[in-house]
Amino acid sequence: xxxxxxxxxxxxxxxxxxxxxxxxxxxxxxxxxxxxxxxxxxxxxxxxxxxxxxxxxxxxxxxxxxxxxxxxxxxxxxxxxxxxxxxxxxxxxxxxxxxxxxxxxxxxxxxxxxxxxxxxxxxxxxxxxxxxxxxxxxxxxxxxxxxxxxxxxxxxxxxxxxxxxxxxxxxxxxxxxxxxxxxxxxxxxxxxxxxxxxxxxxxxxxxxxxxxxxxxxxxxxxxxxxxxxxxxxxxxxxxxxxxxxxxxxxxxxxxxxxxxxxxxxxxxxxxxxxxxxxxxxxxxxxxxxxxxxxxxxxxxxxxxxxxxxxxxxxxxxxxxxxxxxxxxxxxxxxxxxxxxxxxxxxxxxxxxxxxxxxxxxxxxxxxxxxxxxxxxxxxxxxx
Numbered sequence: 180x181x182x183x184x185x186x187x188x189x190x191x192x193x194x195x196x197x198x199x200x201x202x203x204x205x206x207x208x209x210x211x212x213x214x215x216x217x218x219x220x221x222x223x224x225x226x227x228x229x230x231x232x233x234x235x236x237x238x239x240x241x242x243x244x245x246x247x248x249x250x251x252x253x254x255x256x257x258x259x260x261x262x263x264x265x266x267x268x269x270x271x272x273x274x275x276x277x278x279x280x281x282x283x284x285x286x287x288x289x290x291x292x293x294x295x296x297x298x299x300x301x302x303x304x305x306x307x308x309x310x311x312x313x314x315x316x317x318x319x320x321x322x323x324x325x326x327x328x329x330x331x332x333x334x335x336x337x338x339x340x341x342x343x344x345x346x347x348x349x350x351x352x353x354x355x356x357x358x359x360x361x362x363x364x365x366x367x368x369x370x371x372x373x374x375x376x377x378x379x380x381x382x383x384x385x386x387x388x389x390x391x392x393x394x395x396x397x398x399x400x401x402x403x404x405x406x407x408x409x410x411x412x413x414x415x416x417x418x419x420x421x422x423x424x425x426x427x428x429x430x431x432x433x434x435x436x437x438x439x440x441x442x443x444x445x446x447x448x449x450x451x452x453x454x455x456x457x458x459x460x461x462x463x464x465x466x467x468x469x470x471x472x473x474x475x476x477x478x479x480x481x482x483x484x485x486x487x488x489x490x491x492x493x494x495x496x497x498x499x500x501x502x503x504x505x506x507x508x509x510x511x512x513x514x515x516x517x518x519x520x521x522x523x524x525x526x527x528x529x530x531x532x533x534x535x536x537x538x539x540x541x542x543x544x545x546x547x548x549x550x551x552x553x554x555x556x557x558x559x560x561x562x
Contacts, residue, residue: 217502218486225479225517229412231452231472233402235422235464237393240367244386245358247341248379249273251371251389252356258369262360268390271356271377275342283339290332297325364394367466398456398464400432400472403442403449411476412437418454423469428462434474479517487518 252272256262275283300321307313341356368391371377380386400420404412414437420430436453443449454472456464490513491498497515500508 218489221484222481223484225482225484226473226475227477227517228473228475229404229408231400231402231404231418231454231474233400233452233470233472235398235466235468235470236401237367237395237466238397238399239362240391240393240466241362242388243268243358243361243390243392244380244388245271245356245377246379246381246386247271247273247356247377249356249377251373251375251377254369254373255357256360256366256390258366260366262363262366262392264360264363266360267357268360268366269358269371271358273342273356274376280342283335283342286335287332287339290328290335294325294328294332297321297328301325358389360392362392362394364392367391367393393466395466398466399435400454400456400470402452402454402470402472403444404437404452404474406441406448406450408474408476409437409450412452412474417475419473419475420454420456421471421473422462422464423471425462425468429460430456430462430464430470431458431460432456432472477517482517490515 249271251269253270255267255269262268301318304313304318304321308315308318370388370390376387377389378384378387400418412434414434416434418432418434420432422428422430432454434452435455438451441448441450452474454474485499489499491510497513498510499513501511502508
């Protein structure tokens with residue numbers, strides 16, 4: 180009984196092994212029934228392109244700052260508002276310290292005393308000049324000092340008025356603490372609130388950024404391209420832009436600038452690029468949208484194509500496995516052309532009715548396409 184059981188188990192094991200070998204053999208042949216699979220040559224469009232990753236940004240974005248110190252006293256515009264050049268944005272009220280205010284008042288008093296003294300000197304020297312006791316030159320110098328003292332008194336009064344009231348008239352110009360829009364555009368960001376202190380813009384300090392503004396009608400794409408692709412790019416190439424937040428949007432552009440210097444980005448070497456937007460097709464864009472740009476390097480509209488997974492490369496030689504009429508396969512050398520990493524354009528070796536043996540070479544991506552510009556297949560034959 181035990182011997183018979185062992186014989187039955189041995190027969191079953193042998194059957195399993197033979198069945199597995201049959202499956203392996205059929206898979207090695209390319210199909211379950213042992214026949215070689217073929218891939219039809221197709222005609223279509225192939226585009227070689229480079230990918231740029233970046234954002235939609237205004238071409239010109241400015242920071243609004245104040246030339247006077249103080250605190251924000253009033254806001255005239257908010258984020259998202261469209262303002263014209265010269266429109267008021269906010270008011271910076273003076274907030275002098277008691278020492279600064281006292282010093283400004285004392286300066287006005289000192290300049291007034293100096294002016295009064297010079298006025299008395301002119302009156303006295305005028306009398307002495309008539310008696311010939313004072314020269315003409317000395318009298319003119321006294322008049323000059325008197326005129327300078329008048330200007331200094333006026334400056335001290337204007338400074339005091341600016342500290343106390345926040346505005347002053349200088350000749351025909353009106354100086355006030357209201358910050359006005361330097362351009363016509365939209366307010367993108369407001370960085371201060373009422374009561375916040377404001378540091379003025381001077382030659383020694385950058386000053387407090389009050390708002391950021393931009394002209395939203397003039398947008399562009401700013402991004403980076405991998406160093407592998409940058410050598411193929413030329414200014415003026417057409418671009419198709421895809422916005423992540425707007426999957427249905429289609430935006431056409433033109434490559435307008437390629438940086439001469441690379442930069443490191445997450446251990447990768449990339450080159451900054453700028454793309455001008457040509458046609459938005461009615462899409463409403465906003466600053467800061469993440470986007471990808473396909474820069475079209477080359478394009479063939481009607482080309483014969485084969486999957487690149489069927490092409491084997493050895494040095495400068497490219498070969499494919501072709502299916503002969505009698506069912507046998509053989510290797511043939513071909514000349515490759517344009518590729519979009521999915522399919523390849525081909526001319527002179529096959530037609531749209533031809534087919535290739537689908538024997539994928541080891542190490543070749545199963546999703547790429549390769550252009551073939553010459554080979555050896557007749558119009559009606561399997562290649």
